[in-house]
Amino acid sequence: MPINISEKLPPKHPYERHLAAAICGDRSGSMLGEPIKLLNEAMKFFGTELAADSLSQGRIDVTVLSFGSDVRTEMGFRSAEEYQAPTFTAGGSTSMNQAINEALDALEARKSEYKSNGMTYYRPWLFVFTDGYPTDSNLEAATKARLQDYIQRKKVLYIPMAIGKGADIACLQSYYPASEPLKPVLKCEPSALKDAFKWLSTSMSATSNSDPNLGNIQSPPLPNTIALGL
Amino acid sequence: MDKKVQAMEECCENERSALPENAQQEAAPLAAEMTEEAASEERPACESPATVEESLPLEQETDSGNAAAHAEIVAVCAEETVASDTVEQKSPAVEEMHHFVAKAEVQKSAPQLSSEEPRETHASEEPVQPPEVQKPVSLFFNGLTGFGITQQGESHKRKGNIPCQDSMDVRLLQNKPIILCAVADGVGECEYSHYGSRKAVTTVLDILQRRLEDAAAQETFVFRDHARMQGLMLEAFRAALHAVDQLAEEMKKLPFSFQSTLTAAVYDGSQLYIGHAGDDGLVALAADGSCKMLTRRHKGEASNSVFPLQARNMDFIAVDQEITAFALMTDGVLDAVVGNEAFENRVYYPFFKQLFETVLINEVDVREICDAMDQMLASKEYRERVSDDLSLVVVTNQQLLINSEKPQFDAEAWNRQTAEITKKINAKLYPSDPPKPKQKRTTPRNYVEYTPPKIEHADDKRTAPEQEPAIRQKRSTPSERDRPDYSFQRPGTSYVSVSDKHAPDPVQQEKRPGTQQQTEEFLSILKTLGCGEEIWLWARKTIAAEKGSLRRVRNRAQIFGGDALDLISEAMRNLEKGE
Numbered sequence: 021m022p023i024n025i026s027e028k029l030p031p032k033h034p035y036e037r038h039l040a041a042a043i044c045g046d047r048s049g050s051m052l053g054e055p056i057k058l059l060n061e062a063m064k065f066f067g068t069e070l071a072a073d074s075l076s077q078g079r080i081d082v083t084v085l086s087f088g089s090d091v092r093t094e095m096g097f098r099s100a101e102e103y104q105a106p107t108f109t110a111g112g113s114t115s116m117n118q119a120i121n122e123a124l125d126a127l128e129a130r131k132s133e134y135k136s137n138g139m140t141y142y143r144p145w146l147f148v149f150t151d152g153y154p155t156d157s158n159l160e161a162a163t164k165a166r167l168q169d170y171i172q173r174k175k176v177l178y179i180p181m182a183i184g185k186g187a188d189i190a191c192l193q194s195y196y197p198a199s200e201p202l203k204p205v206l207k208c209e210p211s212a213l214k215d216a217f218k219w220l221s222t223s224m225s226a227t228s229n230s231d232p233n234l235g236n237i238q239s240p241p242l243p244n245t246i247a248l249g250l
Numbered sequence: 251m252d253k254k255v256q257a258m259e260e261c262c263e264n265e266r267s268a269l270p271e272n273a274q275q276e277a278a279p280l281a282a283e284m285t286e287e288a289a290s291e292e293r294p295a296c297e298s299p300a301t302v303e304e305s306l307p308l309e310q311e312t313d314s315g316n317a318a319a320h321a322e323i324v325a326v327c328a329e330e331t332v333a334s335d336t337v338e339q340k341s342p343a344v345e346e347m348h349h350f351v352a353k354a355e356v357q358k359s360a361p362q363l364s365s366e367e368p369r370e371t372h373a374s375e376e377p378v379q380p381p382e383v384q385k386p387v388s389l390f391f392n393g394l395t396g397f398g399i400t401q402q403g404e405s406h407k408r409k410g411n412i413p414c415q416d417s418m419d420v421r422l423l424q425n426k427p428i429i430l431c432a433v434a435d436g437v438g439e440c441e442y443s444h445y446g447s448r449k450a451v452t453t454v455l456d457i458l459q460r461r462l463e464d465a466a467a468q469e470t471f472v473f474r475d476h477a478r479m480q481g482l483m484l485e486a487f488r489a490a491l492h493a494v495d496q497l498a499e500e501m502k503k504l505p506f507s508f509q510s511t512l513t514a515a516v517y518d519g520s521q522l523y524i525g526h527a528g529d530d531g532l533v534a535l536a537a538d539g540s541c542k543m544l545t546r547r548h549k550g551e552a553s554n555s556v557f558p559l560q561a562r563n564m565d566f567i568a569v570d571q572e573i574t575a576f577a578l579m580t581d582g583v584l585d586a587v588v589g590n591e592a593f594e595n596r597v598y599y600p601f602f603k604q605l606f607e608t609v610l611i612n613e614v615d616v617r618e619i620c621d622a623m624d625q626m627l628a629s630k631e632y633r634e635r636v637s638d639d640l641s642l643v644v645v646t647n648q649q650l651l652i653n654s655e656k657p658q659f660d661a662e663a664w665n666r667q668t669a670e671i672t673k674k675i676n677a678k679l680y681p682s683d684p685p686k687p688k689q690k691r692t693t694p695r696n697y698v699e700y701t702p703p704k705i706e707h708a709d710d711k712r713t714a715p716e717q718e719p720a721i722r723q724k725r726s727t728p729s730e731r732d733r734p735d736y737s738f739q740r741p742g743t744s745y746v747s748v749s750d751k752h753a754p755d756p757v758q759q760e761k762r763p764g765t766q767q768q769t770e771e772f773l774s775i776l777k778t779l780g781c782g783e784e785i786w787l788w789a790r791k792t793i794a795a796e797k798g799s800l801r802r803v804r805n806r807a808q809i810f811g812g813d814a815l816d817l818i819s820e821a822m823r824n825l826e827k828g829e
């Protein structure tokens with residue numbers, strides 16, 4: 021009797037595994053002028069990049085927070101295709117610690133939503149960029165402890181980026197746990213923000229289409245305009 | 251479930267306590283000898299040499315399979331061996347069965363992890379061999395078919411050839427048409443879980459096989475007694491747990507590295523019993539035409555976490571319906587064809603249709619379908635989807651299947667349901683009314699887990715919030731400078747400084763410029779001193795951040811050192827002179 025086995029598998033549905041990413045952007049007074057304009061352009065460009073990538077649709081969820089003297093959730097979690105680029109207005113101090121805390125809260129809340137809906141997810145991303153130095157030092161110790169703990173327990177992937185020469189790389193590195201052998205920080209000039217966001221979108225797409233069982237993901241190479249501080 | 255398990259445990263305890271105490275103790279050391287004797291006596295007793303050869307691997311497995319490790323289990327085994335000794339002749343039905351058993355290699359190639367030889371003397375001399383990759387198994391008897399496949403996943407091949415951590419086995423009882431099968435998935439993080447999964451499968455099947463064969467021989471067969479059967483399953487699972495621990499001890503490794511899931515099934519052609527721990531699954535086709543997953547996935551919060559056998563979170567299920575066919579899978583197969591909880595554990599029937607509805611009339615057919623499935627699971631299309639190790643065991647009763655109802659799969663309804671569920675999930679994940687942007691600054695939040703160390707200062711002036719310009723002006727009026735004013739402090743909030751570095755110096759505080767005018771003066775002096783734009787911008791931002799305290803700006807400039815610090819210090823001096 022001829023046995024016929026055809027490959028009969030259910031149609032693959034896109035809503036299988038989600039990648040939540042929180043983008044924390046600096047809109048303090050030092051970004052005034054050209055930098056904030058370039059940043060706003062880059063954020064718009066990021067949206068078009070995300071929407072153009074058919075592979076990342078239904079997999080990537082992005083939220084955008086901005087910090088100056090206060091912290092604003094510019095956009096709650098949206099899917100890649102529904103991303104709406106926020107427009108930042110520069111001014112005020114640099115409440116980066118509070119922003120990191122709020123971003124971590126948002127990511128935790130998102131994860132529990134995935135869980136309650138029975139969805140699987142990748143390790144969420146926290147992308148922080150600043151051109152200076154956090155000024156809310158009253159929250160610094162607590163935020164560092166929290167983020168270091170999250171990184172150590174692999175609860176979040178921390179990607180810091182320093183814009184321009186005024187940014188303090190050592191400060192951004194200090195949010196990594198001391199045990200981390202490499203503490204990578206991206207460095208770029210305001211003019212290269214577009215490249216940075218393009219890289220971010222392609223990396224997110226690569227991750228969201230990877231199989232976590234296959235080990236570390238080969239992220240796309242950094243463009244020439246972005247340096248890596250270790 | 252807990253109550254059920256407890257009840258079963260009590261039931262087992264009662265059974266054991268029914269044995270005389272001395273019998274239990276005496277039986278233990280004798281067990282090994284007795285089983286070996288039984289084996290050697292039985293072999294020549296068989297008449298047909300061909301049959302003997304066919305059935306030998308089975309018998310050896312039966313006799314030497316169990317580790318007889320646990321005192322209780324050993325006692326039970328001993329009791330059983332005595333019982334089997336009393337069976338002198340096999341019934342014609344059993345003889346006939348041996349003709350039909352087509353058992354492909356597996357038992358021969360299986361590692362002898364469960365060697366019966368005394369460990370005390372041989373353990374140090376003969377290290378335990380790593381398990382080889384299992385070959386497919388197939389068997390056929392009187393319309394009962396069964397086959398099993400295990401394959402190494404792509405992820406394991408790529409990550410430096412991690413061994414296949416899945417194990418499976420399918421067996422047929424020698425004296426009853428009953429199929430036993432089990433699958434186990436070694437926990438990925440555990441280094442020796444391939445040993446653990448193999449050991450769990452062999453032990454659980456050894457115990458079930460012995461107990462059922464002997465019960466059949468003694469004519470005390472209680473297959474339809476659900477409670478007894480569930481109790482037996484519990485006992486087999488406990489034995490597996492213990493055997494895995496013993497193996498770890500024998501190999502001098504941590505028991506943690508041997509963790510695996512375990513799901514076993516016993517089937518007589520219609521009645522099905524399941525023992526289950528972990529994220530494997532069993533999908534069964536009932537005679538009324540319903541096809542569903544009968545187990546639940548024991549998973550933790552994270553998507554890739556699992557409660558293995560060692561978590562002792564076990565289900566023992568006696569299925570009430572008449573079952574015509576079932577498939578036992580590890581997550582490598584299960585997750586590809588059965589939806590997750592969000593998708594209501596939907597079973598994709600076209601996959602199972604080819605397994606359950608293909609008519610198989612002899613052992614050649616079974617071997618063919620086994621090979622075809624083996625190829626399909628190794629195919630590129632399947633491997634693109636699944637990178638994990640995978641195991642699949644399929645058991646059918648062809649006689650029942652011919653006349654039973656079959657599910658009708660409706661692809662349109664399936665897609666419609668997918669769209670509905672997706673829509674429902676999306677409505678939750680992406681609400682149409684997105685959260686409004688927060689405009690107001692919130693007070694520093696009190697994160698319970700990460701409260702900074704509280705260092706109280708004698709001078710609490712620093713603890714006052716300095717946010718609103720109106721308040722700052724009030725503070726800077728000369729009449730009120732002499733003593734601190736706490737009138738603006740909000741009730742119920744406490745502001746605590748974190749570091750001594752920022753402790754206010756009362757003298758400096760008196761002197762600090764603090765006003766907008768002074769700040770502007772300072773910045774213009776900086777410019778006249780030939781300060782670069784970067785430093786100037788930084789200084790402006792930092793003055794704003796430090797609420798006009800130039801001293802603190804200078805402190806911060808220390809991290810730059812060099813020119814920046816000199817410039818700022820000089821500007822400060824100039825400012826003071828100017829005054």
